[in-house]
Amino acid sequence: MGGIRREQRVKLIAAGIGACLLAWPMACWPNVDANSVERPGGRADKGKTDKGKTEPPAATRPGPATAPATVEYRNEKQGIRLQYPSDWSPKEDKDYVLKLVPAGRDEGRRITFDVPDIPPHIPGMITLGRIEKGYLDDLKKDHPGLKVEESEDEAVPGGKGRLVRSTWAEKKDAKMDVALLMMRGEHVYILAADGNAATFDAVRATFDAIAKSLRWTK
Numbered sequence: 001m002g003g004i005r006r007e008q009r010v011k012l013i014a015a016g017i018g019a020c021l022l023a024w025p026m027a028c029w030p031n032v033d034a035n036s037v038e039r040p041g042g043r044a045d046k047g048k049t050d051k052g053k054t055e056p057p058a059a060t061r062p063g064p065a066t067a068p069a070t071v072e073y074r075n076e077k078q079g080i081r082l083q084y085p086s087d088w089s090p091k092e093d094k095d096y097v098l099k100l101v102p103a104g105r106d107e108g109r110r111i112t113f114d115v116p117d118i119p120p121h122i123p124g125m126i127t128l129g130r131i132e133k134g135y136l137d138d139l140k141k142d143h144p145g146l147k148v149e150e151s152e153d154e155a156v157p158g159g160k161g162r163l164v165r166s167t168w169a170e171k172k173d174a175k176m177d178v179a180l181l182m183m184r185g186e187h188v189y190i191l192a193a194d195g196n197a198a199t200f201d202a203v204r205a206t207f208d209a210i211a212k213s214l215r216w217t218k
Contacts, residue, residue, distance in 0.1 A: 070213075073098060078115050079218035080189070084210050109195035109203050111210065116188050123186060128153070128162045131181045131188055135164065139177065143168040158216055159184035167197060176200045180211050 068085040075081070075097060084100055088111065093099040098113040118126060132151065140146050150165035165178045179192035191214070193207040 079216055081215050081217055082210055083213040085206060111193040111207055114190045118188060126186060128160055128181060128183060132162055132164055135179060135181060139166060145169055154180060156182050178204060178207060
């Protein structure tokens with residue numbers, strides 16, 4: 001996210017593993033109905049009208065907004081499936097397994113899913129702590145003033161996860177990034193979202209729904 005490239009992540013993780021090997025080789029006002037308003041001289045009950053006059057039909061209140069349909073995404077090679085709302089669309093990007101942007105408009109918001117390539121390593125060397133450090137170090141390269149607002153372990157079926165939320169200033173805008181860093185066996189998976197902090201609630205709701213829908217297929 002925020003300029004992260006797959007190649008950068010691979011180099012960063014590889015560097016971390018190399019360093020480890022050197023140190024440790026084994027290791028909305030309501031609508032008011034005019035016919036219900038109290039009038040001088042009496043109450044205008046609904047259904048009662050002046051003689052010879054026809055009461056106009058009551059205004060129809062708008063119904064609740066219809067939620068967008070969900071689209072299922074499957075990637076058999078990576079062994080994952082997930083769902084995203086139809087008001088987001090995939091956008092080709094070789095640096096991610098899946099990149100989603102608001103349909104018909106980008107507006108600087110995106111949600112990505114990636115599976116970084118991990119170089120050969122001793123089993124057990126890849127930890128959530130190292131994944132988090134590598135992810136944040138990469139973000140800080142593009143956003144030196146980045147501040148970590150939240151970092152806590154997150155339940156991930158069949159694996160381990162950590163939710164990391166960070167913010168930074170970009171010109172006159174406050175930006176926000178949230179990432180679910182996951183480990184399953186010796187594989188790393190990263191679901192992330194970023195955008196303007198002022199309008200991030202909607203992005204976060206979509207991110208949370210996608211994270212909840214994530215399933216392993218192998």
